[in-house]
Amino acid sequence: MLGGTFNPVHLAHLRSAIELKETLGLDEVRMVPCHVPPHRDEPQTPAHQRLEMLSLALEGVPGVIADDRELRRDGPSFSLDTLKSFRGELDKDDSLIMAIGEDAFSKLDRWRAPEALFELAHVVVIARPDHGLDVPAGLSDFLAARRAHSAEALSGPSGRWLALSLASPMAISSTDIRARLRRGQDIRYLVPEVVRHYVERHGLYL
Structure with a gap:
């Protein structure tokens, strides 16, 4: 599970999904657009348009799937609820991984029931060029006991976390x-061309 507002989805999101799949040997990566973010303002771009852009960007990409389950729920899009939904579709011994960036990880102690996340999944923390690995103080002891130091250590269905540097880090942000769009600047090569055309056709972010 790789969640986010994807507002809009860009090349760093997409490259991270592919490299997560390859590096960790995953069967698939589900990219899950957030409907109502619990920790930030709700995106002005409607959820269905963010999903459409993501789906267009992932056409023909094997094993990386746009998943709309958070858009089908009312209220804040808590990761705990999303992981419960995924876990209900898996066998009890299947491994489930939630991937988040270092910026989100540093605020994990502000999430809803953060300890409960580890009962449902492993957490992989993706290094970002514009950030660093900050362990949230409120969870330092809890996380210290659960840290893994290799992908192989993420055995079993859940319970560990791993800091991971991907091969192609990109300092691109939505x-x-x-x-840039509000300033009338070109976003070519920051997003897939199909997303750029969608943004222009619908007059988004102006």
Whole structure:
């Protein structure tokens, strides 16, 4: 599970999904657009358009899937509820991984029932060029006992976390893309061409 607002989805999101799948030997990666973010303002771009852009970007990409389950739920899109939904579709011994960036990980102690996440899944923390690995103080002892130091250590269905540097880190952000569009600047090569055309056709982020 790789969640986010994807507002809009960009090349760093997509490359991370592919490299997660390859590096960890995953059967598939589900990219899950957030409907109502619990920890930030709700995106002005409607959820169905963010999903459409993500689906267009993933056409023909094997094993990486746009998943709309959070868009089908009312209320805040808590990761705990999403992991419960995924876990209900798996065998009890299947491994489930939630991938998040270092910026989100540093605020994990503010999430809803963060300890319960580890009862459902492993957590992989993706290194970002514009951030660093900050272990949230409120969970330091809890996380210290659960840290893994290799992908092989993520055995079993859940319970560990791993800091992971991917091969192609990209300092691209949706915030910057939206700002460029408001300034009338070109976003070519920051997003897939199909997403750029969608944004232009629908007049998004102006």
